[in-house]
Amino acid sequence: MPEPLAPALDRLRPLLLDTEGLVRAVASGRRRREHPDPVRAELRPVELRAGRQLQITGTDGRIPVTRNHSPQEAGAAVDELLAQPFGNWHVETRDQVVQLRVTKRGEAQVHTSAQSVEGGEAAHDRARNHLIDPADRLFTVLGADGAKRRQVDAFLRQLAPIARRVKPEGRPLRVVDLGCGNAYLTMAAHRYLAAEVDADVQTLGVDIRPEMAERNARVASEAGLEGIAFRAASIEEAAVDPEFTGVDIVLALHACDTATDDALALAVRWQARGVLAAPCCHNDVQRQLQSAESIPFAGLTRHAILRERFADVLTDTIRADLLRLLGYRVEVVEFIDSKHTPRNALIRAVHTGSAPTPRRVREYTDLVASWQVDPALAARLAPEVDAVLAAGAPE
Template sequence: MPEDLATALAALRPLLLDTDTLVRGLAAGRRRGAEPGFARAELRPVDLKAGRRLQVVTTDGRTPVTQNHAPGPDADAAVDALLAEPFGNWHVETTDQVVQLRVTKKGEAQVHTSRTSRRDIEPSVSSASSETGVRPHDRPKERLLDPADPLFGALGAEADKRRQVDAFLRLLAPVVGRAVARAREAGRPLLVVDLGCGNAYLTFAAHRWLAAHPDVAEVGVRTVGVDVREDMVARNTRLAAGLGMAGLSFVTGTIADARVDQDVDVVLALHACDTATDEALARAVRWAAPVVLAAPCCHHDVQRQVTAAQADGILPPHPYTALTRHGILRERFADVLTDAVRADLLRLLGYRVDVVEFVDSRHTPRNALVRAERTGARPDGARRREYLDLVGAWHLEPALATMLADEVARALGDAA
């Protein structure tokens, strides 16, 4: 039931000021017709040499500012100032409860309170100061993006989704430096494009994490989510505005026809079905994107080609007939073969590639991710022969090779 907003905010105040029980407080989003002074604010207790302090980290969406407040008038004033800001969402987690407050369009408060689940508390250890001590409830595994971030609530991302977000960010983290270097050299913000973003929970997460990354903060970041569904784009746009996520936008379009207004530094394509993944990889190659992360979904195209070759009496290469004799094995093998061919093609076209586990197979059988970094290296003869022998043995016409016919022809000619 809606509650009086002033009363609901007043009830949060003692929770935020109790540094013995507070785990963290998060404020984000905006109220209808109002704009807070910050895109996001986070409060948490930290132990410094000078004693317990209430740490407040505010950000404009690009640059975080950290202040440590002593208990008493200093902390009181800091909390009162944040509660007075027209944030649209508050998330307050203590050692025994979680309180979520959302401001409605009518200016009332929708409040949900639940008991704290220790299994779901995964706060990150503060690194704001070398003096910071680790509190007992900060022991669990550090997450790259705070599991209590209001964006998870807004997106309806439960514990499994939060774990997928962390797995994805850990795959992005080692390669983002190459993309940042390109943006810095060009003197512009980093541009991330998510092709076929769908409900965009990873788009939101990637933008949030990148915006707070110290290297990215030097240049700034823009993230564009592309999806063919207008209703999904409208929904994601509303959520981004409500969460105060500056620099994040969504546009309607197909993967093949999506238009952007500057060089693209990071291309994401997560669970795009069948040859839609190939379309995304083709766009990335033609954009010369430094970093590409693609988690394919279904792999029907190669499976159809292998099945057709069998029907025409063209047997698989000896002694691999058993791989395609049974339908379920043929389907699984086609998945592996598809991604192996994609990886070989990207290597031909100047990328260093590794295919890694995206999420644990308990969550989804489609758990492979192709991660590629552009090096511009020319292919040698051995690489050319490996690709040609692979597609020749299995009588394949890879969709990605068809989409990039000119680029592949040049690469094969260079390697001759």
């Protein structure tokens, strides 16, 4: 039965502040004609050097911001969230789940059910062979749930064999993540590589937003990570920065549209031996297909949804072919189930230095000519691509 909203929210407050009993809470959605700020918030208790605190991660829909609150500060932070016009609250404690939904009339519809955390996700995690222990302090600081930990584990299983293969002798393994965003994969990769592959790993996360670089540096410090740093810079700025030398592995995870091409081109210019890129959006090729006057099998691009999906396949095929021509052994794999993210293709490449064969050159040139596309990656690497096409062209 609906009930007045204010007392229903008041009953949530002690549950949210009980860091011994709280498991997780999420505030989301919005009430009619109102807009909460942040648009979504997640609360969970964390164990830090300063003691047990309440971690609140809020997002505006684009950038997550995580803050840890001491017991003295938590009350005011929780009150601010309860005052926001969220449409839904989901609160899990060790013995109950409380779900509060705000109705169109502005009343509260509350449902409470009993639960036990024993035998839940945490117990399941302990039984699995994780590359990073789910109890690792890194996940606590990041506020990573089971889904995010599974993404980390899947990504590390793709990274680990490449890291072992390209590990240099006599100097640290150098990893650069271009467009690192909130950097949870960057930090997880650094944690794993430092522990399992090379005790001396230097990782640099690059993101164009200064606030993300500052946030990531703070989180890395709270997690006790050493040898990792973050810079606020564009990929173009990184390309001319003399600090970026001797890079062994380049990561580019969900860099949008041609930003993936920028990252791949930079990896080639740096002569990085290992590359892992998970592309996101393929608007450039999609626009070219839409404007092309005469292309084969036009039905593949006639409908918008099919054109979008085909552009994804064509773009990543071209990227893989170009890397092969430039001396990389390339695989395109699915690194995580699509239920976690639809952008789950991963371009995985290791530099071998092999010269292109005439057949590979012909495959590439026929592909781009048939579909009348001008690949962004080829434009970024025009001198290198022109040279290998000329050297490998059939006589």
